Amino acid sequence: MSQGTVESGLLEVFAAVLGHPVQIDATRAHEAGWDSLKHMLIVFAVEEKFGVQLTEEEMGSVASFADFAELLERRHAS
Amino acid sequence: MASVMPSAGTFDSVDGTLARGAWQPVLFAERPSRLELMKLHAEWELTPLTIRIHRNHSFEHVASATCSWFAWWGRDAQFVYSDYDDSLSFSFPEEEQASIELVWLDAKRYEGRFTTEAFASWIHDRCVALRLRTSAPIIVAIIGTSDETSAILAQCTRSVPGLRMAHLSQLAEMLGARFFDERASKFSGTRLSDAACLLIARELSCRWVPALLMPRIKAVVLDLDNTLHEGVLGEDGHAVRLTPGHHALQQSLVRFREGGVFLGLSSRNDDADVRRLFDDRPDFPLQWSHFSATAVSWGSKADGIRTMARHLRIGVNAILFVDDNPGELASVTSELPGISVAHAMPDAAATQRMLDYYPGLWAWETTVTDVLRASDLAASIERAQLVQGRDPLAYLRSLQVRLLVETNPWRQLARLHELSNKTNQFNLALQRMSEPDLAAALDAPDHGVALVSLNDRLSDSGPIALIMARREGNSLVVIELAISCRALGRCLEDVMIAAAIRAIRSELPTSRVEFLHRTGPRNTPAREWLARLTGQVLRPEGRVSAPVGFLLASPPDFSVHFQVMHHEPRHG
Known part of the structure; x- marks a missing residue:
């Protein structure tokens, strides 16, 4: 899976969950609406979209668009 | 946000009908996708409703x-949450009324603290406490219980008026180990997996809530070609294909019929060809005789549905029309405002799921009255044929009518609720009482309630009339009088009402009888009956006395067999 595919897929997930388009530098601390409920909805939607399962530790540690992208690239590389 | 939508799919615009049809593959996928659901945004007006959640997870x-399923039904659900509260203290402001109260518990949090029986008894007590604070319907959904515990809980809470116990075991079975997701529970606050949350969301918004808040859909009218089978009768002849999906869909429709939903057929074909198709295809689970009404012709489908509604004695707003042709759906919608419509999808299994989840089709329980509905209609038609050209009294004598009058019928609370809320034509005061209101009346020492059941040689109509009265000094005031239209047309109104009032009056002795009445959009038959009985011109709303001789009215010149059963009041 290319970096572009991951990025476009994540943009689709974030826009659907948060209800507005996001930039690739979005972070949980600064993005409007990214609260704890939406965080888990992003996690579940990412799992569904990319066919992966995050560990409990990963669920708690991913805190930005870039974290998700990096995690997915790592998963698909391994 | 202000428009009133009495049932799902009542959209008068072609755009609205088509937009909703486009949502169906997402909403009724076997495994719903949260991502796809989140992409759906309603472009039609929604009616708000409030659901209050009492929870420990x-x-x-x-x-x-x-929200997508609720929007498809035309609703915008707002949720109001309690704190996480294992003790269920129900500390909400009483003035804030909700449409539904949902008790949402994880039984694991009580593990080791109760025996099963003690847990069920405690849940019962807490639900009674909630019942005293609200008149809204209550749904109880508890995860983490065995089938046995669920059955005990259901049994234990059955006596709480207006309460329904949700059964989650089927969903748990469907998902197996994926029902729970302990990995995410630390962050999501529940052990349920996302897949389980999605399936429960669909149950709640398509089944549990609509079944409590909207009138039940009484008939499903189906197109034939590419709806009930694959292919076109006019082109493929009797070789039209019954795919596994269509087979399952037809089986599901037969189950609907057995549960009291009328089936209708609306097809642009020659009537004789369609009848022959059903004769020649014994592999079809659905047979011609399963349809209580048919309109097979080259004319307008809206006209055919209108005729079927008259035949079935229901309004078009109690009909769901299913067709694979969006143009037909749009046309019927625009010609018959208030009708519900849905798109028959190429994947018949998806159409079956859509029907299984269509708001207003699923019911919390199937009553005896539901089961009797189709045969009772057939008997009505036979009665109408019998009376033609005959002496009416001879006809009525030949029916061998039997009436059963029961007082304090608290075991039939659900049927009393149906009669109060679904009867339109012979409903004198239109009180539209909730189950808690009815239960309170059954418990009140100055109230009397009678339920009348009707049986004749052609059919058993089951419980068909509700009469409720309140003693006020020396007067017995009939505050609710509702007779199902299934019982009308047999000249029995006077005798059954008089018999029910006599039975109530034997428990609440009074010298006068009065009736409350109110004008509604469709209750002219009840008002005409009262005007005839009293010889008065009725005001739009009010209270009138019955003539002294009314209660002495014995059956006219035909015999009616009466039986009266006085049940003990619920609380002794």
Whole structure:
């Protein structure tokens, strides 16, 4: 899976969950609406979209668009 | 946000009908996708409703998934949450009324603290406490219980008026180990997996809530070609294909009929060809005789449905029309405002799921009255044929009518609720009482309630009339009088009402009888009956006395067999 595919897929997930388009530098601390409920909805939607399962530790540690992208690239590389 | 939508799919615009049809593959996928659900945004007006959650684990992940299904039904659900409260203290302001109260518990949090029986008894007590604070319907959904515990809980809470115990075991079975997701529970506040939250959201918004808040859909009218089978009768002849999906869909429709939903057929074909098709295809689970009404012709489908509604004695707003042709759906919608419509999808299994989840089709329980509905209609038609050209009294004598009058019928609370809320034509005061209101009346020492059941040689109509009265000094005031239209047309109104009032009066002795009445959009038959009985011109709303001789009215010149049963009041 290319970096572009991951990025476009994540943009689709974030826009659907948060209800507005996001930039690739979005972070949980600064993005409007990214609260704890939406965080888990992003996690579940990412799992569904990319066919992966995050560990409990990963669920708690991913805190930005870039974290998700990096995690997915790592998963698909391994 | 202000428009009133009495049932799902009542959209008068072609655009609205088509937009809703386009949502169906997402809403009724075997395994719903949260991502796809989140992409759906309603472009039609929604009616708000409020659901109050009393919980000991998170409900937000379920709630967030419900909006698309609720929107498809024309509703915008707002959720109001309690704190996490294992003790169920119900500390909400009483003035804030909700449409539904949902008790949402994870039984694991009580593990080791109760025996099963003690847990069920405690839940019962807490539900009684909630019942005293609200008249809204209560749904109880508890995860983490065995089938046996669920059955005990259901039994234990059955006596709480207006309460329904949700059964989650089927969903748990469907998902197996994926029902729970302990990995995410630390963050989501519930052990439920996302897949489980989605399935529960669909149950809640398509089944549990609509079944409590909207009148039940009484008939499903189906197109034939590419709806009930694959292919076109006019082109493929009797070789039209019954795919596994269509087979399952037809089986599901037969189950609907057995549960009291009329089936109708609306097809642009030659009537004789369609009848022959059903004769020649014994592999069809659905047979011609399963349809209580048919309109097979080259004319307008809206006209055919209108005729079928008259035949079935129901309004078009109690009909769901299913067709694979969006143009037909749009045309019927624009010609018959208030009708519900749905798109028959190429994947018949998806159409079956859509029907299984269509708001207003699913019911919390199937009553005896539901089961009797189709045969009772057939008997009505036979009665109408019998009376033609005959002496009416001879006809009525030949029916061998039997009436059963029961007082304090608290075991039939659900049927009393149906009669109060679904009867339109012979409903004198239109009180539209909730189950808690009815239960309170059954418990009140100055109230009397009678339920009348009707049986004749052609059919058993089951419980068909509700009469409720209140003693006020020396007067017995009939505050609710509702007779199902299934019982009309047999000249029995006077005798059954008089018999019911006599039975109530034997428990609440009074010298006068009065009737409350109110004008509604469709209750002219009841008002005409009262005007005839009293010889008065009725005001739009009010209270009139019955003539002294009314209660002495014995059956006219035909015999009616009466039986009266006085049940003990619920609380002794």
